[in-house]
Amino acid sequence: MTGSLYAILPAGAALGFVCAVTLMALRPVSRPGGWQWPALLSAIFLAFSLWVVAREGPLGFWTLHSANGWGVQVWTDLLMAGATAVFLLLPRARAVGMRGGPWVVLVACTGSIGLLAMLARCLFLEARRADSSTETAP
Numbered sequence: 001m002t003g004s005l006y007a008i009l010p011a012g013a014a015l016g017f018v019c020a021v022t023l024m025a026l027r028p029v030s031r032p033g034g035w036q037w038p039a040l041l042s043a044i045f046l047a048f049s050l051w052v053v054a055r056e057g058p059l060g061f062w063t064l065h066s067a068n069g070w071g072v073q074v075w076t077d078l079l080m081a082g083a084t085a086v087f088l089l090l091p092r093a094r095a096v097g098m099r100g101g102p103w104v105v106l107v108a109c110t111g112s113i114g115l116l117a118m119l120a121r122c123l124f125l126e127a128r129r130a131d132s133s134t135e136t137a138p
Helices: 002-026 036-056 060-065 069-095 100-110 112-136
Strands: none
Touching: 036 060, 036 112, 060 069, 069 100, 069 112, 100 112
């Protein structure tokens, strides 16, 4: 069963990616909020990752990323994508009072799990700030 699951999940992830970026391109987020989706994705991916770590060990990813040129290319691509995302999100997070250091460490240790959690927290704080500013307006 696990072999067939591993054959299906990459295609499902690719489909989810295409759907997500298409929706973002067609309906860009123009207001704060929507923190629930990245929070949910972070939790689901954390659960899946913990399952993988329990089955295959905490450093199983290193064997894949150091096995050949494609592994190194994917590893480097993931690191550059994560750094780019943190670079773009960090000023926004700081603007709502989030401390950058702990979030950068979380992203460095967990990749997309931490990045999605950081995005969810930032969106939550932006929404809360927007709600409080509308309540105090005359």
